[in-house]
Amino acid sequence: AALKDGLRSQVSAALKEGRVTPTELCQRCLALIKSTKFLNAYITVAEETALKQAEESEERYKRGQPLGILDGIPIAVKDNFNTAGIETTCASNMLKGYISPYNATVVQKLLDHGAVLLGKTNLDEFAMGSGSTDGVFGPVRNPWSYSKQYKEKSVPRSHSADAESKWVITGGSSGGSAAAVSSFTCFAALGSDTGGSTRNPAAHCGVVGLKPTYGLISRHGLIPLVNSMDVPGILTRCVDDAAVLLGSLAGHDPKDSTTIQDDFKPFELPSLTDVSKLSIGIPKEYHAPGLSSEILALWSKAADLFKNAGAKVVEVSLPHTPYSIVCYHVLCTAEVASNMARFDGLEYGHRSAMKDSTESMYAATRREGFNDVVRGRILSGNYFLLKQNYEKYFVKAQKVRRLIANDFVKVFRSGVDVLLTPTTLSDAAPYMEFIQEDNRTRSAQDDILTQAANMAGLPAINVPTALSERGLPVGLQFIGRSFQEKQLLTVAKWFEKQVQFPVIQLEEVKKHDNGAFQHQKSASFS
Amino acid sequence: LAPWIPVVGLEIHAQISSNSKLFSGSQVQFAAPPNSLVSFFDASLPGTLPVLNRRCVEAAVMTGLALNCSINKKSLFDRKHYFYADLPAGYQITQQRVPIAVNGSLSYSLCIDNKMSQMVTKTVRIKQIQLEQDSGKSLHDDTRCQTLVDLNRAGVGLMEVVMEPDMCCGEEAAAAVRELQLILQTLGSSQAVMAEGQLRVDANVSVHHPGEPYGVRTEVKNINSIRFLAKAVDYEIQRQIEELENGGTILNETRAFDSRLGCTVPMRDKEGKQDYRFMPEPNLPPLILYDAKSLPANINHQQVINIDWIHERLPDLPSVKREKLVEQYGILPEHSFTLLNEDGLAEFFESVVKQTQMKPKKVIGWILNDLLSYLKQHSLTVKESPVTSFLLADLLNLLEKKEISSTAAKRVFAELWKGEGKTPLEIVKEQKLELLQDQKELEQICQAVIDGQENE
Numbered sequence: 001a002a003l004k005d006g007l008r009s010q011v012s013a014a015l016k017e018g019r020v021t022p023t024e025l026c027q028r029c030l031a032l033i034k035s036t037k038f039l040n041a042y043i044t045v046a047e048e049t050a051l052k053q054a055e056e057s058e059e060r061y062k063r064g065q066p067l068g069i070l071d072g073i074p075i076a077v078k079d080n081f082n083t084a085g086i087e088t089t090c091a092s093n094m095l096k097g098y099i100s101p102y103n104a105t106v107v108q109k110l111l112d113h114g115a116v117l118l119g120k121t122n123l124d125e126f127a128m129g130s131g132s133t134d135g136v137f138g139p140v141r142n143p144w145s146y147s148k149q150y151k152e153k154s155v156p157r158s159h160s161a162d163a164e165s166k167w168v169i170t171g172g173s174s175g176g177s178a179a180a181v182s183s184f185t186c187f188a189a190l191g192s193d194t195g196g197s198t199r200n201p202a203a204h205c206g207v208v209g210l211k212p213t214y215g216l217i218s219r220h221g222l223i224p225l226v227n228s229m230d231v232p233g234i235l236t237r238c239v240d241d242a243a244v245l246l247g248s249l250a251g252h253d254p255k256d257s258t259t260i261q262d263d264f265k266p267f268e269l270p271s272l273t274d275v276s277k278l279s280i281g282i283p284k285e286y287h288a289p290g291l292s293s294e295i296l297a298l299w300s301k302a303a304d305l306f307k308n309a310g311a312k313v314v315e316v317s318l319p320h321t322p323y324s325i326v327c328y329h330v331l332c333t334a335e336v337a338s339n340m341a342r343f344d345g346l347e348y349g350h351r352s353a354m355k356d357s358t359e360s361m362y363a364a365t366r367r368e369g370f371n372d373v374v375r376g377r378i379l380s381g382n383y384f385l386l387k388q389n390y391e392k393y394f395v396k397a398q399k400v401r402r403l404i405a406n407d408f409v410k411v412f413r414s415g416v417d418v419l420l421t422p423t424t425l426s427d428a429a430p431y432m433e434f435i436q437e438d439n440r441t442r443s444a445q446d447d448i449l450t451q452a453a454n455m456a457g458l459p460a461i462n463v464p465t466a467l468s469e470r471g472l473p474v475g476l477q478f479i480g481r482s483f484q485e486k487q488l489l490t491v492a493k494w495f496e497k498q499v500q501f502p503v504i505q506l507e508e509v510k511k512h513d514n515g516a517f518q519h520q521k522s523a524s525f526s
Numbered sequence: 527l528a529p530w531i532p533v534v535g536l537e538i539h540a541q542i543s544s545n546s547k548l549f550s551g552s553q554v555q556f557a558a559p560p561n562s563l564v565s566f567f568d569a570s571l572p573g574t575l576p577v578l579n580r581r582c583v584e585a586a587v588m589t590g591l592a593l594n595c596s597i598n599k600k601s602l603f604d605r606k607h608y609f610y611a612d613l614p615a616g617y618q619i620t621q622q623r624v625p626i627a628v629n630g631s632l633s634y635s636l637c638i639d640n641k642m643s644q645m646v647t648k649t650v651r652i653k654q655i656q657l658e659q660d661s662g663k664s665l666h667d668d669t670r671c672q673t674l675v676d677l678n679r680a681g682v683g684l685m686e687v688v689m690e691p692d693m694c695c696g697e698e699a700a701a702a703v704r705e706l707q708l709i710l711q712t713l714g715s716s717q718a719v720m721a722e723g724q725l726r727v728d729a730n731v732s733v734h735h736p737g738e739p740y741g742v743r744t745e746v747k748n749i750n751s752i753r754f755l756a757k758a759v760d761y762e763i764q765r766q767i768e769e770l771e772n773g774g775t776i777l778n779e780t781r782a783f784d785s786r787l788g789c790t791v792p793m794r795d796k797e798g799k800q801d802y803r804f805m806p807e808p809n810l811p812p813l814i815l816y817d818a819k820s821l822p823a824n825i826n827h828q829q830v831i832n833i834d835w836i837h838e839r840l841p842d843l844p845s846v847k848r849e850k851l852v853e854q855y856g857i858l859p860e861h862s863f864t865l866l867n868e869d870g871l872a873e874f875f876e877s878v879v880k881q882t883q884m885k886p887k888k889v890i891g892w893i894l895n896d897l898l899s900y901l902k903q904h905s906l907t908v909k910e911s912p913v914t915s916f917l918l919a920d921l922l923n924l925l926e927k928k929e930i931s932s933t934a935a936k937r938v939f940a941e942l943w944k945g946e947g948k949t950p951l952e953i954v955k956e957q958k959l960e961l962l963q964d965q966k967e968l969e970q971i972c973q974a975v976i977d978g979q980e981n982e
Contacts, residue, residue, distance in 0.1 A: 082573045095572070102566055104573060223572040227808035256575050257810055261829075338605055338805055341616025342570040346675065358611055358673060385607070385803035394805065 006238050011187065012069045015061060022061065022072030026054035026116050029074040032509065033118065033185045039141045041179035043079045044087050045119040050074070053116045060114065069244050071114030076180040076189040079120035080127050081232070082221040083107055086117070090223055091135025092125045094349050094369030104221020105253050106190060106232045113248045118186050121176030127192055127225045128336070128373045129439050130200055130446035132175020133431065136371070140175035142168045142205055142428050143183040144472050148505035153471035168428040168472060171204035171446070173197040174233060178205035181235045184509045188245050191233035194225045195328055195443070196423075196450025198233025199477060202462040203423035206473030206504060208496075210234040210242045211450075213483045214457035215260045217246075218253030226335040227258075229454040239463065239493040243269050246485060260483075267486050272494040276310035280491075281416035285321035288448050292426040294468055299422050302465065302476050305498055306420070316416060318407040323400050324452045325444050330384050330397035336374070337381025343369060373439045405456040412481050418491045419479040422449055427468040449477065459485050461492050464501040473501070527771070530733045532763040533740055534699050535691035538706065539684050540716040541660065541724040542585045548659055548683035549576035549619065556722050560676040568681040570614035575809050580831070582683035583626070583813065585715035586657050587836050589685055590627030592709050592843055593652045597833050599815050601626045603657075603807040608800055611675050612662035620686075622804050625656035626813065632689070633845060634705035635863055636697060645860050650702050651690040660684050679723075685716065691730060691740075695763065696756030703727055704752055708844040708866060720751050727755055731762040733770065741766070741776060746790050748782040758783035762790050847872070855879065855886035864894055870908035871898070874915050881919035884926045892922060896939055912945030921950040934959040 014020045030047055057072035066072070077083060080090045082100040089095045103111065111117065124134045133139035144150050145167035154166060170179050174191025178201035181189050191198040193211040202209020210233060217232045224230055234245045247266025253259045282303055287296065307313045345351030345365030352364035367375070384393040411419070424446065434442065453460040459482070462475040478495070480488030544554055552565035567574040590597050602624045605617040630652035638644040662680035664673050687706065693699050707725060710716040718725040732743035746762055749755045761783075766776050781790040816822075818834040842850070848862040851872065857865075865872040875893045879886045897918065901911060921942065925935045934954070941953045954960055962968055 082571075090572075100571065100573070102571075220575050221573040255577060257577055258575075258808075334805060335808065337803070338607060338617060341607060341609070342572065342614060344609065344614075344616065346611060347569050347614055348571065355671075359609070362609055382803060385805055387801050387803075390804070 015072050022054040022057035036183050039179050041176040042119045043122050046086050050116050050118050057114050067114035074116045074118045074186045076118050076121050076186040078177045078191045080223045090126045091123050094343050105218035106249050124173035125371045127173040129172045130443045131169045132172035140170045142170045149471040168430050169434050171201035175201045177235050181207045189235045193233040194230050195447040199450050199462040203475030204428040206464040208236045208242050209462040211460045213459045216250045218256040220255040224339050226332050239496050269493050278311040279417045280306045280313045281316040281419045283318045286421040290425045295422045316411045320403045327397045327400040328451050330393050333377045333381035334384050336377040401455050408456045421477045423462045423475045423477040427472040463492050465499050528735045530767050533691045533732050534693040535730040536689040537728045538687040539726040542582045542683035543717050544581040547681040548582050563678040586626045588713045589715045590655050593630035595627035595630030601813045603810040605805050605807050607803045612664045620658035621656035625654045627655040634701045636701050650692040653688040656686045658684050696760035699759050700752045700756040729759050733766045742778050745780045857890045861890050877915035878919045882922045884922045913942045
């Protein structure tokens, strides 16, 4: 099997038939991780445990008793998920060296399905950011920076040193996971999504990024950013694979009181041929200031695609969209201030050497442990939570949040099945350009198209659509109704098939992928 | 001098009697080795989430019903933020916006002028009952300049019961708390033993002149027994009166009761006024309770709490028990009060009554005057009494059958107290305390005494 193959369609079959073994897959991925180290996608590579898991998987296949499609499949996990025995850092000094005693529910589920955990991926510190540039282990590089497609399109300069300075960001905050999937070092990865942190890097890295409905997948063990908006995110190379992952992760968790009680039935995605019964909504407010003309054109083209195929395409309005950034800022920082209060150096994590008093130890620990972005949000959040400010900011923001959520309810009630929007304002920016603005400014800009879905708790997915003029991926976003992931993914899969997004041409991958299967041009294998 | 009206309100924290903590599965146990009952959630490990303990909710509902409260069918959880070593998450989960029960009342009895014969019933309004987490314990080791933190208690469920400022003195406060304690123990929702920290009381005290608005109040903490509660409140009332009469002012502060000195002292300043930055707890959906009417049809009974179901199963509260004792045995209300006030005494009394022909009205005297005073003298509980109900009943039967005099009976009782295993009859025989019934024998003895007198 090739590293590029779809899970359900090809890899799983190959494993079952013994054409490739879990150990081989694992070794290939580990080797590729090593040779793509410059991407800085991984914070920790759990080589020993991964190989052991692969061995165990192999035993099961030999006995003819694999645990399912995911058995033996190498996956990566964003470093804000607790993994027992493997360091969990959140890319922060506060948790450097922290070895959690328990697995996040989603991690445990993956392991229970036989998945092979390759390692923990890089992110913005505590998932705060939209570039994966603000973690203590350095920024993540978008694999497409090194792709033939990007290199061909960039204005040739004198020497390769410029390639260094021209590398583009992955987007964030789940940049490491997106880069890992994009560069074929794993078949799927877990990210998290609070304001777009799975969909944004998915768009920039040309992979599928799914944000499930809030309450569908357990957050137990996901180190929280905003408890009322966080969800575990799924990053894969095709929509079918996202459905496989979803099937193994969704469902009630008694350890997470915000998961719904209803039974979840994993599903296979139908291959839609007739879209005439579909109603696609185009929210006009998503023509946001700063949206590149390129993406605007692509969005329009996509709408036409549906129209020409017989679907009903209507313009709709989500009037409170412009307020969502400010609303998000208040609610996010307030919850951050609260969630970060536990990091005092007393029970775990970094503890300052300052010993004069408990208070001074707390203060020094937190100053040393957190970066400016985190501290800035804590200060803002505490300000909004002050008694004299609470009504004006927090309660007001909650009301605005309700209005934003109601916008979606109204639109879906009017008969629209799925919304189609851009995911990002433009393709990935070069790192040197991106860091010209501070984290808060960038986040405010970049989250605009994605975080209303978090406000409303709705499922949303980025589907890689086309390459930009610069040869970088651009994705489009579908937003669905609550708990209607099947419908959402079915539409996404149809769209994926239509656009035939190109496979990334990476030298490193060619070296490691001797492929028993033919390489195909598209990333979607139907 | 214009009279002063003291105003006393109470905030009482009762530890819920449950196997595990309010939001996590670790065990609840007094005096376990430090940090041996701490789950990942209790230690605030990142990524852990609270899961509500059903038993704790039931305890709060029971308590609310027993205190005549309205049970809120929807209540909410909030985070109360402050930094302290015994609060690992940097916030406590409590119910600030909408607590589980509101607007109740508690009736309690007091003796007027210390005379047991004159009891008066008073009522204090219950503002609310809320569920919240207990904190851990920190011990300051000043010699080594360090603080030792034990998280065993962190996360244990508490019911905070807020009593409105309807009380006027230490005695009332003590009586109200005592009654609450009995109620909690009867319900089993809390063992309410103050010495083990299962019942903690903070008093809010102020004074004002009639017709004027309430004065500035102080909060008094560190009260470790009901007796000290009365002392602390009365001291604080006096202190405030003296301060104001000397032209001073009362600060809105927190004071600690010093039991050694019998006074209240200002507590170390906790950085002035704390802003707790209350915020809804996002990981816990609203707590929805049902009653028979609102219970949905196809519901999993393990997932819901039915208030009516709990109401039907409430045990007899102390006030009801007292009335029943008065009715059943013809004893006085103040007797009934004392019976219930001593742990196990009512059961002892009833047990004796069952085993003797003596009328309950007479038995009660022996229970309250003799048994109880001996117990108090020797600082023993009813359970520890060397005189069992069987033995006492035996003795009272002898008295009832006129085989001994009441004086003799008292001597036998004293002897029984030694706990040497002798029966009342054996003691009577040993000490020749039998009442002589024979007329002739009596005449002989009297004659002998008279003869003896004549010889002097």
